Structures are given as structure tokens and as C-alpha cells.
Amino acid sequence: MAKTLSSTFKSQDTEEWLDIHFTRPLGFLWARFFDSLGVHPNVVTILSIVLGIAAGVMFYFDDLTYNIIGILLLVWANLYDSADGQLARMTGKKTRWGRILDGFAGDVWFFCIYAAICLRLMGQPMPFWPAHDWGVWIWLLCAWAGLICHGKQCQLADYYRNIHLYFLKGESGSELDNAAALRAEFRSLTWRKDGAWRLFLYFYGNYTRSQEQQTPAFQAFKAKLDQRYGRAIPAALAERFRRGSLPLMKYANILTFNTRAIVLYISILVGQPWLYPLFEVTVMAALYYYMRARHERLCRELSATLS
16 A cells, blocks of 8 residues: 555656645645545545535635635645545545546536636626626636636546556556446446446546547547557557657646636635636637647657557
């Protein structure tokens, strides 16, 4: 079982600087605390969901004290989000429930945050058009940012990191799933006996299918690899993919939590929460398309070498 801080990292390739020096060390302390109490990692994930919801509520108020409390709660939620995975690796209690719950947690946090921003601003004047209140426009901006941009960005960043881990550590070191296999498992179950798990599989299968639909060149490359080598990818080819994928991990990390959280905190503290969804649909969207284009090009190049 993993008992040191470094052994609870997924890999040095995929860890972000802020995570290595702040989130993971503090998450590791929480993981050790929960381990001493015999708490399951999934319980820690649920606690992070509660903290994230509370943070969203605090962002509704146009009051600096409440906003600072909300920021601290979201930092705390993120520490628990780190601790649940570290605890799972420490204790060997890694489950598919935990994998799905972990992704669900972030979605709940930001759903509450977007809702709080909308409710807070809808009756306030637009800074660039003070004669008009935000009204429905802030809901449309946040829907665009959250449902279209944020969701796709996090899906792809998560997928690329798991692809990288697959080539770095093999199948056992990655959480790379397959939508067809998930759908087959879903159909093999019944609502009467496995209702809760079947529901999770339905949504997780859709999540995985969305990841695959965004990466056609990788899907073609992976199909060729599986046909030719199965799971025994030659070390030289795996290393070549790793070298090409490694520079993209910094973009994957930007598109997950830390960068967007920092921008969120700043926009809340300066009293202009609308800046956060605007950042999502501009800067983060541009990084998403750039990262995707480079990764797809890498996959096409390596796929051509297998032809």
C-alpha cells in the first residue's frame, strides 16, 4: 500500500506544480487522517461535494466576507477531492464508483457556482451597458460557459491525462475506459437488481462516449494499436507517444481546476463574477481547441507509422 506522498501521485508527468507543492501535500495529510479513522475514499468524495455546494451558496452574496468563506470552502473541497484519490491509492480501495463519483463532484461544484453567479447578477446592471440589467443574459452566458465549454474542456483534459498514463504505465496505471464496453455492461444489468449502478453506467457511458467523439484520430490510432499489438505496446512506440503527449499535459492541467479556480476567486473578490464565465468561453475555449488539434495531429502522425 502507498504510504508516502510521492507514491500517492498519479505520475510526475501529469501532476501540476500547484498540486505537487500545495494540494497533494495537504491532501495527503487529510488522506492519512481519514485512513486512521477507517473512512472510505468515496465518503471523502461526498464530503467534498457538500463543501463545494456550500462554496457556491457563499458566492451568491454580494458581500466580501461571505465570498472569502466561499473561496476557503472551495479550496477545502478541492483538498478533499485530492485526498479521496490519494486515500484510494494508499489503501488499495480504488473502485469504479469512486472514479465516477470523483468526476461527478466537480460537476456539482460548478453547477452550484454558475447558479449562484446567475442569481446574484440577474438583477444587476451590465458593466458595459449600465442602462440594462443582466437578466436572462447572464443565464445564457453561464449556460454556454458551463454546459458547452466547461464540460467539454474537463472531459478532454481528463481523457488526455488518462491516455498519457496508459502509454506511461499501461492499462493498470490508467483509468482509460471504453464506451462500447460500458454500454455492453449497462445492457447486461437489470433495473430491479442493479438500478443504482446501471444509472451510473448510463451517465458514465455517455461521458466516455463524448470523450471518444472528440478524439477521432486517437480512436483510429488506438484501434490500430489494439489490432497489431493488443495491450503489449512496444516500449519505443509508447515512449515516442509519451514525448509527444508530455508538452500537452500543461494545457490539460490548466483546463481542469487550478487555473479556472484562481480566475473564479479573482472575479469574485473584485465584485465582477461575470468575468469568470467570460474567461471560460474565450481563453479556456482557445486552449481547448489548441490542445485538441495538437493531440490529434500527434495521433495521426503515429498512426501513419503503423500503416
